[in-house]
Amino acid sequence: MVESAGGxxxxxxxxxxxxxxxxxxxRRVVTIVSDGFGGLTVGELPTxxxxxARFAPNRRAKFAGNAMAAALETDPLFRQRIAEKYRxxxxxxxxxxxxxxxxxxxxxxxxxxxxxxxxPAGWVKLVTAAGEEAQRADAERADEESRAELERLRxxxxxxxxxxxxxxxxxxxxxxxxxxxxxxxxxxxxxxxSDVKRGEAALRKVQGxxxxxxxxxxxxxxxxxxxxxxxxxxxxxxEAALEATRRAAREGRSVExxxxxxxxxxxxxxxxxxxRELALPPVSVRPAETVDAVEPGRMTPKDIxxxxxxxxxxxxxxxxxxxxxxxxxxxxxxxxxxxYPQMPLEKQRLRLLGQLSQLAAQxxxxxxxxxxxxxxxxxxxxxxxxGVRVLFSKPGVTADELxxxxxxxxxxxxxxxxxxxxxxxxxGVAKVGARPVASAVLLKRLS
Numbered sequence: 001m002v003e004s005a006g007g008x009x010x011x012x013x014x015x016x017x018x019x020x021x022x023x024x025x026x027r028r029v030v031t032i033v034s035d036g037f038g039g040l041t042v043g044e045l046p047t048x049x050x051x052x053a054r055f056a057p058n059r060r061a062k063f064a065g066n067a068m069a070a071a072l073e074t075d076p077l078f079r080q081r082i083a084e085k086y087r088x089x090x091x092x093x094x095x096x097x098x099x100x101x102x103x104x105x106x107x108x109x110x111x112x113x114x115x116x117x118x119x120p121a122g123w124v125k126l127v128t129a130a131g132e133e134a135q136r137a138d139a140e141r142a143d144e145e146s147r148a149e150l151e152r153l154r155x156x157x158x159x160x161x162x163x164x165x166x167x168x169x170x171x172x173x174x175x176x177x178x179x180x181x182x183x184x185x186x187x188x189x190x191x192x193x194s195d196v197k198r199g200e201a202a203l204r205k206v207q208g209x210x211x212x213x214x215x216x217x218x219x220x221x222x223x224x225x226x227x228x229x230x231x232x233x234x235x236x237x238x239e240a241a242l243e244a245t246r247r248a249a250r251e252g253r254s255v256e257x258x259x260x261x262x263x264x265x266x267x268x269x270x271x272x273x274x275x276r277e278l279a280l281p282p283v284s285v286r287p288a289e290t291v292d293a294v295e296p297g298r299m300t301p302k303d304i305x306x307x308x309x310x311x312x313x314x315x316x317x318x319x320x321x322x323x324x325x326x327x328x329x330x331x332x333x334x335x336x337x338x339x340y341p342q343m344p345l346e347k348q349r350l351r352l353l354g355q356l357s358q359l360a361a362q363x364x365x366x367x368x369x370x371x372x373x374x375x376x377x378x379x380x381x382x383x384x385x386x387g388v389r390v391l392f393s394k395p396g397v398t399a400d401e402l403x404x405x406x407x408x409x410x411x412x413x414x415x416x417x418x419x420x421x422x423x424x425x426x427x428g429v430a431k432v433g434a435r436p437v438a439s440a441v442l443l444k445r446l447s
Contacts, residue, residue: 021116025127026069028113033068034061036085046071046078083118094118262325263411269324314445317437321363323415329406330356330442331399331420332371338421338439353385355446360387368406372399400425407434
């Protein structure tokens with residue numbers, strides 16, 4: 001039970017409300033407090049409501065509704081201040097409540113909310129009557145809505161029944177048509193099955209004939225392929241023999257004769273060079289050589305080791321090219337892109353070939369320069385300089401593969417030097433007896 005406070009005798013202070021405020025009345029009371037809230041100073045507000053002083057009325061009613069209702073009930077002074085603000089805004093309704101005769105045309109909820117705030121004599125009855133009136137109105141409104149909903153549901157049920165009857169008749173007609181169509185399809189299906197059986201029998205017969213023809217055709221194809229391979233093999237042998245005959249007639253000697261002669265020249269020149277290098281005495285023994293005596297000092301292994309050169313010393317290339325019948329194979333683009341990569345490819349080739357020509361003239365060695373021609377759109381027009389053989393790889397063949405072919409074409413024992421920084425090329429040519437030299441060493445020698 002809620003007990004009111006404040007006021008004098010006869011103003012409703014002794015009256016008590018024995019039930020909670022109806023929801024509609026409570027909402028109107030919170031609105032009245034929220035509207036009067038803004039007209040009070042912060043000092044006139046209860047402590048728990050001061051934090052909502054700057055809120056707009058709508059936000060104040062939303063967030064501080066419970067707190068304002070509690071303060072209105074428990075703080076008589078705050079309720080009196082709100083009542084004064086309400087009397088200023090609603091003087092007619094306030095005067096009617098003070099005189100005990102509220103306006104009949106006024107909303108019962110507004111009358112009950114004002115009576116709860118102003119607390120005139122008999123305010124409890126006004127609040128109770130407003131709650132009962134609101135309940136009756138809600139009940140009547142709910143009853144009206146229920147009747148309207150019931151009527152709507154009845155109409156929907158009638159429409160559903162009518163639709164069901166229509167759909168049932170339509171489905172029956174469709175079912176009769178489907179039955180007739182099914183009977184027709186059954187007859188067509190039986191006829192089609194009979195046709196399929198006859199077709200399957202004819203198909204099996206045709207398949208048997210096709211298998212026989214396929215076996216005969218495969219046998220003929222196999223025999224033809226065997227004959228074609230045999231003829232192709234004989235044609236290849238004939239072409240190889242014809243090419244060998246043409247080459248022998250053109251060169252006047254066979255490739256093997258050339259390799260043997262080149263190897264023999266290499267051995268002879270190496271022997272002569274070795275004799276010059278070691279300064280060997282004549283083969284015949286002189287009597288004076290048999291006499292034991294002190295001979296002039298000779299080079300020891302230590303002295304020979306002192307003459308060893310670094311792998312990056314250009315002088316090592318001179319020593320290699322000084323060997324008899326030496327053949328220098330140069331990986332062209334590998335050298336140019338190591339030394340002067342910023343230049344166009346054409347100028348790279350011309351610069352390298354000019355320097356190689358000078359090197360060939362100085363050393364007398366055979367020099368072959370290989371360029372990668374796999375991606376060239378057209379053959380390169382180039383006049384090879386004196387003493388330098390220029391080769392481009394064919395489409396599908398890289399310069400590295402062409403270098404390995406050149407090394408393999410040389411007879412075993414001939415000194416072949418390959419200038420390339422490509423590790424794969426260096427390792428590959430080293431396995432077949434060639435001497436790899438870094439591109440940087442050749443560039444130093446050329447400069």
